[in-house]
Amino acid sequence: MNREKMRESLNEQVSGLKSGLEDLKDRRLLLGYFVFATLLMVYQHSQGWAWDFSVYSLNGQYLFHEGVYMEYKRPPLLPVILGFLQFIFSMKASEYVFIVLNSVFFLFSSLKFSRVYDLNPLYLYVLVLSPYAVFYGALEGTELLFLSFLTLMLAEIHRPRSGLWFGLAFLTRYTGALFVLLILFQKNVKKIVRTIVISGLVVLPWLIFNYFVLGHPFASIADSYAMDVVERGLTTPFKVQDVFLMTGLGIPFALLYLKEMDFELADLMMVFTSLIIVSRQLTTKVKVRRYLFDLSLPVAFLAVKGLNLLENPERIFYIVLGIYLVGGGFLMSDTSSLASPDRFEQASDEIGYCKAVSNEWPMLSYAGTPTGPLETHLKPKQEYIDEGFKIVDFGNGTYEVRGDGCIERPFNSTYIDRLNNIYTDVGVCNYLPIETCRAEDRLGGLVE
Numbered sequence: 001m002n003r004e005k006m007r008e009s010l011n012e013q014v015s016g017l018k019s020g021l022e023d024l025k026d027r028r029l030l031l032g033y034f035v036f037a038t039l040l041m042v043y044q045h046s047q048g049w050a051w052d053f054s055v056y057s058l059n060g061q062y063l064f065h066e067g068v069y070m071e072y073k074r075p076p077l078l079p080v081i082l083g084f085l086q087f088i089f090s091m092k093a094s095e096y097v098f099i100v101l102n103s104v105f106f107l108f109s110s111l112k113f114s115r116v117y118d119l120n121p122l123y124l125y126v127l128v129l130s131p132y133a134v135f136y137g138a139l140e141g142t143e144l145l146f147l148s149f150l151t152l153m154l155a156e157i158h159r160p161r162s163g164l165w166f167g168l169a170f171l172t173r174y175t176g177a178l179f180v181l182l183i184l185f186q187k188n189v190k191k192i193v194r195t196i197v198i199s200g201l202v203v204l205p206w207l208i209f210n211y212f213v214l215g216h217p218f219a220s221i222a223d224s225y226a227m228d229v230v231e232r233g234l235t236t237p238f239k240v241q242d243v244f245l246m247t248g249l250g251i252p253f254a255l256l257y258l259k260e261m262d263f264e265l266a267d268l269m270m271v272f273t274s275l276i277i278v279s280r281q282l283t284t285k286v287k288v289r290r291y292l293f294d295l296s297l298p299v300a301f302l303a304v305k306g307l308n309l310l311e312n313p314e315r316i317f318y319i320v321l322g323i324y325l326v327g328g329g330f331l332m333s334d335t336s337s338l339a340s341p342d343r344f345e346q347a348s349d350e351i352g353y354c355k356a357v358s359n360e361w362p363m364l365s366y367a368g369t370p371t372g373p374l375e376t377h378l379k380p381k382q383e384y385i386d387e388g389f390k391i392v393d394f395g396n397g398t399y400e401v402r403g404d405g406c407i408e409r410p411f412n413s414t415y416i417d418r419l420n421n422i423y424t425d426v427g428v429c430n431y432l433p434i435e436t437c438r439a440e441d442r443l444g445g446l447v448e
Contacts, residue, residue, distance in 0.1 A: 026122045029321070033122075036325065037129050038103040040332045041138040045099060048338025052140035053095065054366040057082050061091055062410065068353070069365035069372075070412040072214060073223035076206050077171040078141050099138045102145050109151040113297075116155045117266055119304045123317055127300035127307075130248025131327035136290040139337060143293040146172045150179065150294055157185055157269065163195035167202025174224055175291075178276050185269050214414065216428040218437075226431035227415040228286075235285045242289040243278070247296050249320050250303035257306030267305075270298035339363050347392055347399045354406035357384050358392040365411065372411040378421045 045053075059074055060083030061067030078098075085094035110128060114121035128147075129137070137144040149169035156162045162183070169176040183195050207217035214220070244251060258271075277295045281287055307313045344360065348367035357374040358364050364371040374384070374391060381402075384391055388405030419426045429437040 026120070030122045030125055033126055033129070033321070033325075034103065034107050037134045037137070037328065038100060040134055040328055041099050041103065041144075042096060044135070044332050044335075044338075045095060045138060047335045049341055049344075049363055049366060050140050050338055051362050052142070053138075054362045056141045057091055057095055058362070058365055059083075060086060060094075062412065065091075066410075068368065068370035068410050069362075070410065072210075072220050072412070072414045073227055074220070075142075075171050075174055075224075076209075076220070077168060078145060102138065102148070106144050106148045106151070109148040109155070113151045113155040117301065119301070120308075123304045123307060123313075124300055126317075126321055126324060127248065127250050127253075127303050128296045129324075130246070130250070130296060131324055131331050132245045132248065132289070133293060133296045134328045135331045135334075136246075136293050140290065142172050143290060146176060147294050147297060150176070151297055153179065153182065154269070154273070154297070157182060158191075160191055160194040160198055162186075163198030164202055166195070167199040170199070170203060171206060174221055175280060178280055179273070181276060182269065182273065185265070185272075218432055219414065219416075219428050222428040222431040223414045223416050225433060226419070230431055231415075231419070232285050236287050238282055238287050239289070242281075242287070242292055243295065246289060246292040247299040248324065250296070250299040253304075253306035254299050254302035255306070256309060257302050260309070267302065270301045273298040341367065343394065343397065343399055347394075347401065351390055351392065351401060352406075353408050354390050355388070355409060355411060356390040356392050356403075358394065360392075360394040361411075363394075364392060370409065370411040372413065375418060378418050 055069075055071050055074060056078045058067055058069045059071060059076075059079035060081070062070040063076075063079055064083035065086055082091075082094050082098055085097050088094075089097055107125070110125045111121050113119075114124045146169055149165045149172060153162045153165035153169060156165065166176070166179060166183070169179065180196075180199075183192055186192050186195065206220070210219045211217040216222070247254075257267075263271075274295060277292060277298075281292055284291060307317060310316055339360075341363075344363040344367040348364060348369040351364075351369050353369065356364065356369055356371040358371050359374050361371040361373045371392070374381075374393075381391055385403040385405070388403075388407045390401055390403040390405070393400045393402075416426055416428060416431060
């Protein structure tokens with residue numbers, strides 16, 4: 001009996017040691033892939049200027065440091081984060097600090113998500129951050145940050161605190177409003193109300209800011225809706241391959257799990273989340289691939305479960321990991337999505353602080369000249385020149401400057417304001433997709 005007990009004890013110790021070594025190996029691989037993905041995003045950012053990221057950085061500088069350019073249609077959270085970092089670092093250095101901190105934040109959120117749903121954290125993290133997910137994660141600034149908040153919202157979906165993450169997600173990307181439907185999975189009216197109240201309190205400071213600065217609490221949201229939805233003439237087709245590219249190799253494993261048809265509530269919630277994201281893409285006029293970025297999370301959730309149904313999941317995962325390492329490095333060699341700064345800096349040095357309009361306005365603003373969009377459908381070029389603007393046309397690797405005037409002040413108009421040049425009585429309520437706008441305006445009139 002003593003020998004048998006000793007043998008059992010020894011077997012337990014050996015088994016525990018093996019399990020501990022496997023956990024250590026997984027942690028090292030997880031940390032290694034985190035470092036790999038973070039370095040790729042930092043490297044990508046060093047290769048040129050991205051349109052949206054430049055605007056977010058400029059917005060942060062404008063809000064806190066008397067910058068040259070402001071787009072009120074942009075959600076405020078990323079500019080606020082960058083603006084606070086700019087108290088410590090330069091504008092450009094703040095962007096790199098943000099990329100690293102954002103990557104750490106997503107690692108934290110994915111670990112919490114894995115713990116809540118009892119998933120292998122290594123499998124989940126890698127399957128979410130497929131090569132294209134890494135490529136788009138920090139390219140334009142908000143994708144990985146938004147996904148981090150969505151991940152935490154889903155991790156705490158049965159607690160009112162999920163409203164905090166939902167509110168922050170909305171302040172990162174306005175399209176995040178669609179995920180309010182996920183709150184219904186709480187299945188408790190009191191809890192749902194508390195969650196929505198918390199979300200409202202998170203968003204409230206931005207609405208108050210809009211009211212006092214722009215005259216209407218929903219001015220930024222309406223400006224975004226006007227420019228990106230109502231007034232946008234371009235329409236692009238839905239591409240099925242974008243779904244597969246953004247989710248990497250996760251879909252086959254996810255389909256394997258869905259084939260079992262033995263769903264828990266969490267599984268249904270992830271399927272529903274996927275449907276929200278795909279439906280959003282189908283109804284969006286311009287269907288940019290990176291708009292499907294958040295689809296990587298629910299697909300990865302289902303893929304981890306599908307992977308565990310296989311006979312040797314660890315070996316297959318290592319194959320996926322190898323493909324992702326090679327694919328991620330290969331994709332980062334493509335810098336076509338980034339603009340070379342040379343000609344913008346040269347033009348900015350020539351113009352100085354004189355207010356301008358241009359076909360590449362974010363880049364010229366980022367170089368230091370307050371520049372707005374050259375919108376000939378709103379105003380003819382000669383009228384810009386007569387008002388004292390400089391016109392800067394970029395093309396074929398060079399640029400041309402027109403206009404002798406020099407207005408020395410930042411560019412901070414809204415798209416709705418500019419529409420007044422061709423339409424009469426254009427206001428916020430024309431571009432709010434809600435029925436209560438007039439009642440809200442009457443309330444605002446009473447306050448005034």
